[in-house]
Amino acid sequence: MARRSDHSREQLQQMAISAAIAILNEHGVAGLSARKVAKSIGYTVGTLYLVFKNLDELLLYVNAATLDDLQRAIMQEANVHTDPAQILKTMALAYLRYAQQHSARWSLLFSHRLPANQPIPAWFEQKITSVFDGVKMPLQQLHPELNESALLQATRELWSGVHGACDLGLSDKLNLGGRFKLEELIESFVENYLFGFAKSKGIA
Amino acid sequence: MARRSDHSREQLQQMAISAAIAILNEHGVAGLSARKVAKSIGYTVGTLYLVFKNLDELLLYVNAATLDDLQRAIMQEANVHTDPAQILKTMALAYLRYAQQHSARWSLLFSHRLPANQPIPAWFEQKITSVFDGVKMPLQQLHPELNESALLQATRELWSGVHGACDLGLSDKLNLGGRFKLEELIESFVENYLFGFAKSKGIA
DNA sequence: ACCTGAACACCGTTCAAGT
DNA sequence: ACCTGAACACCGTTCAAGT
Numbered sequence: 001m002a003r004r005s006d007h008s009r010e011q012l013q014q015m016a017i018s019a020a021i022a023i024l025n026e027h028g029v030a031g032l033s034a035r036k037v038a039k040s041i042g043y044t045v046g047t048l049y050l051v052f053k054n055l056d057e058l059l060l061y062v063n064a065a066t067l068d069d070l071q072r073a074i075m076q077e078a079n080v081h082t083d084p085a086q087i088l089k090t091m092a093l094a095y096l097r098y099a100q101q102h103s104a105r106w107s108l109l110f111s112h113r114l115p116a117n118q119p120i121p122a123w124f125e126q127k128i129t130s131v132f133d134g135v136k137m138p139l140q141q142l143h144p145e146l147n148e149s150a151l152l153q154a155t156r157e158l159w160s161g162v163h164g165a166c167d168l169g170l171s172d173k174l175n176l177g178g179r180f181k182l183e184e185l186i187e188s189f190v191e192n193y194l195f196g197f198a199k200s201k202g203i204a
Numbered sequence: 205m206a207r208r209s210d211h212s213r214e215q216l217q218q219m220a221i222s223a224a225i226a227i228l229n230e231h232g233v234a235g236l237s238a239r240k241v242a243k244s245i246g247y248t249v250g251t252l253y254l255v256f257k258n259l260d261e262l263l264l265y266v267n268a269a270t271l272d273d274l275q276r277a278i279m280q281e282a283n284v285h286t287d288p289a290q291i292l293k294t295m296a297l298a299y300l301r302y303a304q305q306h307s308a309r310w311s312l313l314f315s316h317r318l319p320a321n322q323p324i325p326a327w328f329e330q331k332i333t334s335v336f337d338g339v340k341m342p343l344q345q346l347h348p349e350l351n352e353s354a355l356l357q358a359t360r361e362l363w364s365g366v367h368g369a370c371d372l373g374l375s376d377k378l379n380l381g382g383r384f385k386l387e388e389l390i391e392s393f394v395e396n397y398l399f400g401f402a403k404s405k406g407i408a
Numbered sequence: 409a410c411c412t413g414a415a416c417a418c419c420g421t422t423c424a425a426g427t
Numbered sequence: 428a429c430c431t432g433a434a435c436a437c438c439g440t441t442c443a444a445g446t
Contacts, residue, residue, distance in 0.1 A: 006410095030319070034439060044412050046441080055439065111315040113375060115234070120376050128379050156378050157369070157393040161361070164368020171317060172324050174360050175332050189361040196400020209429070238420060248431050250422080259420065 012051045013061070015041045020062045024104040029111070034058070059112050060124065066105045067127045073098040075134050084138035089190050091135060092162040096186055099166045110167065135159055142194070161189050216255045217265070219245045224266050228308040233315070238262070263316050264328065270309045271331045277302040279338050288342035293394045295339060296366040300390055303370045314371065339363055346398070365393050 007015065019040040023032050034055045038045045052058045077094040081087050099106040114120065136155045140146070146154070168174045169182040176182065211219065223244040227236050238259045242249045256262045281294040303310040318324065340359045344350070350358070372378045373386040380386065 033437085035437085045439080046413080047411060049440065050411075107315075107317070110371065110375065110377070111311075113311070125376075125379055128377055132379065153384065153389065153392065154396075156372075156380075156389060157365070157396060160369035160372055160378070160389070160393065161365035161397070162368070163372055164366070165361070165364035167314065167371060168360075168364055168367055171314065172329075173314070173332055174364070175329055175336065176360075180357065185357065185360060185364075188357065189364065192358075192361060192400040193365070193397055194400065196396040196398065237418085239418085249420080250432080251430060253421065254430075 009051050012041070012043070012047065016048060016051070016058060017061050017065060020058060021065065021105065024062070024108065025102070028104045029108050032108075056112075056115060059108065060114070060121070062105070063109045063112060064124055064127060066102070066109045067124075067131065069102070070095070070098050070106075070109075071127075071131045071134060074131070078134065078138070084141040085191075085194055087138040088135070088142075088158070088194070089187050091138075092186050092190050093183060095162055096166050096169075096182060099170055103170065110163075132156070132159065158190070158193055161193060162186060165189060213255050216245070216247070216251065220252060220255070220262060221265050221269060224262060225269065225309065228266070228312065229306070232308045233312050236312075260316075260319060263312065264318070264325070266309070267313045267316060268328055268331060270306070270313045271328075271335065273306070274299070274302050274310075274313075275331075275335045275338060278335070282338065282342070288345040289395075289398055291342040292339070292346075292362070292398070293391050295342075296390050296394050297387060299366055300370050300373075300386060303374055307374065314367075336360070336363065362394070362397055365397060366390060369393060 016037050019037045020032060023036055023040065034048050035045050037058070038048050048055075048058070052061075074091045074094045077090040078087055081090060132152075132155050135158065136151055139155055139158065140151055143151070143154070165174070165182065165186050169176065169185065174182075174185070176185070220241050223241045224236060227240055227244065238252050239249050241262070242252050252259075252262070256265075278295045278298045281298040282291055285291050285294060336356075336359050339362065340355055343359055343362065344355055347355070347358070369378070369386065369390050373380065373389065378386075378389075380389075
């Protein structure tokens with residue numbers, strides 16, 4: 001064989017990423033492997049290691065794509081309401097819905113840890129910042145008097161709660177027992193946190 | 205070989221669980237395997253499948269032990285203060301500290317998902333309930349007027365936030381950038397949530 | 409230059425065969 | 428009855444060899 005230039009390096013990367021996502025959706029995190037990705041794009045495993053340093057790097061790109069998707073899913077719901085508090089609740093529910101509908105990709109995004117002490121690349125951190133910026137905006141509308149650092153802190157606190165509820169809830173670690181809906185828990189959490197934040201700042 | 209009754213079924217299970225925890229602490233989640241556990245206790249891999257249905261079952265017991273440890277770590281700090289709000293903050297920081305000091309075990313506890321649609325066993329759910337009960341107590345002191353269901357809901361909301369902050373913070377997905385300490389974020393979150401909860405209930 | 413194929417050192421899981 | 432050893436079907440990763 002040894003085919004030559006059927007696809008560019010960039011094309012191969014993109015094909016591998018798409019294939020990995022498809023496998024993830026169909027067979028879950030446990031069903032994903034470098035060999036299956038290679039087979040799915042019609043190349044040998046070795047070729048994958050010509051365009052990616054290793055499997056972890058491929059997964060990093062998969063997670064980057066998931067983060068982009070997740071942001072789109074959240075922002076899509078951002079402007080259906082005018083009340084900032086309503087917007088934040090809708091965004092939180094969109095986050096939950098994305099996690100439910102793309103559980104394998106969501107799971108990989110938060111369970112995948114880069115090996116050793118390899119730091120998260122700056123371009124990936126930028127994507128995280130971008131998601132937080134989307135949450136920050138309605139929060140700023142709600143509290144225009146806050147400085148940037150206080151606003152960022154509140155965004156992180158609020159989203160930690162939303163994320164934690166999704167993480168624990170979807171892995172059955174909240175013992176909800178079917179009686180309570182996770183949606184209600186998240187909506188109530190957002191309300192309570194926003195109340196508390198206002199009050200602790202003396203605004204109420 | 206075919207040694208006979210060197211250890212009982214229960215002893216073998218306990219040895220395997222302890223060995224798995226030791227491997228986890230030394231080599232992380234990626235370094236754990238059934239073969240290594242077997243080797244470490246001086247038996248063949250096959251023996252492991254005589255006392256456990258599969259690796260997932262062994263990991264479930266490992267996670268049960270971690271949950272017990274985690275609860276001890278939290279409850280230990282529960283009575284150093286008399287103010288319930290202070291107690292809750294101390295418990296949250298103990299949760300973070302446990303996650304930091306036992307990152308592999310903590311990671312496995314929340315990333316391990318049972319295969320297929322196999323439900324979490326009742327005895328494991330009971331352990332989760334038990335952890336939540338520890339958090340519920342100081343919250344009840346703070347709001348004795350709440351009924352059981354409202355109290356439980358508040359407990360879940362509060363702890364979702366603490367868990368989410370630990371999960372995102374420890375995997376570098378909060379973009380803290382070293383400026384902010386995760387401890388401060390968590391303390392501030394608990395304060396804000398408690399304020400909000402009180403206010404939304406009209407107590408303040 | 410690009411890609412393969414085979415190799416290496418691992419996996420989880422099963423089960424006939426040994427004592 | 429208890430345990431082994433080998434087998435099966437997989438892994439991630441590397442790299443000499445082919446075109």
